[in-house]
Amino acid sequence: MHKEGEIRVVVLGIIRDGDRIFVSKGYDPVKETTFYRAMGGGVDFGETSLIALEREFQEEIQAELKNIRYIGCLENIFTFNGKPGHEIFQVYECDFVDPKFYELETINFSEGKRQKTAVWVNINSFKSGEYRLVPEQFINYLGLAE
Secondary structure (H helix, E strand, O other): OOOOOOOEEEEEEEOEEOOEEEEEEEEEOOOOEEEEEEEEEEOOOOOOHHHHHHHHHHHHHOOOEEEEEEEEEEEEEEEEOOEEEEEEEEEEEEEEOOOHHHHOOEEEEEEOOEEEEEEEEEOHHHHOOOOOEOOHHHHHHHOOOO
16 A cells, blocks of 8 residues: 555556456545556555556556557546545556456455455446446546546
């Protein structure tokens, strides 16, 4: 985890399969809300965001990526678990090397001491408001903005 009061640099990978996007499911116990975010994680000091993207997918779900394309940067100021956060996201589009990942509906993984789940979600579920995608402006990278 990062230190409170500091800006965190995060890398995210958008992986699509038709109308589906691969996302990690999260939960805010203070707000009592479920949310979804593209897979990725923190960029370590001295590491490029591209290397961090590959490392995060390898560490979390033992997946290799291909067709990696940088698509932009976004900033997010938010509250999670009752604490303020500030993140800068480097966003990439990519694909899985191993086709088995496209066949799995869910993947359980560990992130530190936390157990998490990654799932395939129809991108229209985010546009309709059925599911909440974070950061909010991330939907612009899916071509679903109003």
